[in-house]
Amino acid sequence: MGDWWQRNIVEPGKLPLLIALTAFVLTFLITRVVTRLIRAGKGPFGNISAGGVHIHHVVPGVVLTVVGGFGAVASGGHGFGAAACAVVFGIGAGLLLDEFALVLHLDDVYWTEAGRKSVEAVVLTAALVGLVLVGFAPFGVNDLSDEELQDRGSVISTVVVNFLIALAVLSKGKIKLAVFGVIVPFVALFGLVRV
Structure with missing residues (x-):
């Protein structure tokens, strides 16, 4: 501990x-x-x-x-x-x-x-x-390898895609799922496809 x-x-x-x-x-x-x-x-x-x-x-x-x-x-x-x-x-x-x-x-x-x-x-x-x-790093970028972190383009695109998904979830009125989706992208995807 x-x-x-x-x-x-x-x-x-x-x-x-x-x-x-x-x-x-x-x-x-x-x-x-x-x-x-x-x-x-x-x-x-x-x-x-x-x-x-x-x-x-x-x-x-x-x-x-x-x-x-x-x-x-x-x-x-x-x-x-x-x-x-x-x-x-x-x-x-x-x-x-x-x-x-x-x-x-x-x-x-x-x-x-x-x-x-x-x-x-x-x-x-x-x-x-x-x-x-x-x-936990926002937008799920903590799961990227050292090589991916060196490639700024992949980090930026990951952040942008996750942000857009969270924004779409927010537009559906699911505020909590959108906010948590910024931290854990799977949550945002779940909120996006869930009716």
Whole structure:
């Protein structure tokens, strides 16, 4: 386990991604607990308003995501700065995607059936980041041999074909299959031929 962890997770560049994913998932879970407590009228928490306007947690989420993202770019992806920016970005993304349905519908649908889209967006994001973290390369190019990787044309054509298939699946309204199809091309082909 230790050797696999060292080789696949802690290799250069992946630790900030692991930190961001951890902050993202923890923020989502904590935010869900706090919002349930607010709705039940329990605990020290309450809604935040400014000038009679309810401030949703998507607002600080956007700010933290922007700050963390630009900070990560500026830090170069290494050292304490990258880790700190990964935490800020993960927290911001967790707050933002927890209210994905609000952004999508431009309406406060948090506690409705439409509000489940937020949970789906968080689960989908966490799954995709987890796949990237453990070594899956988008578009299936991780299955190419060293000779094929040298041939840029085959890599580009593989990426373009897989992207077009995923785009066709997306046009059929199968969002989850299209997104996962970018990572695992067979999923996109399945979504394309399935009625």
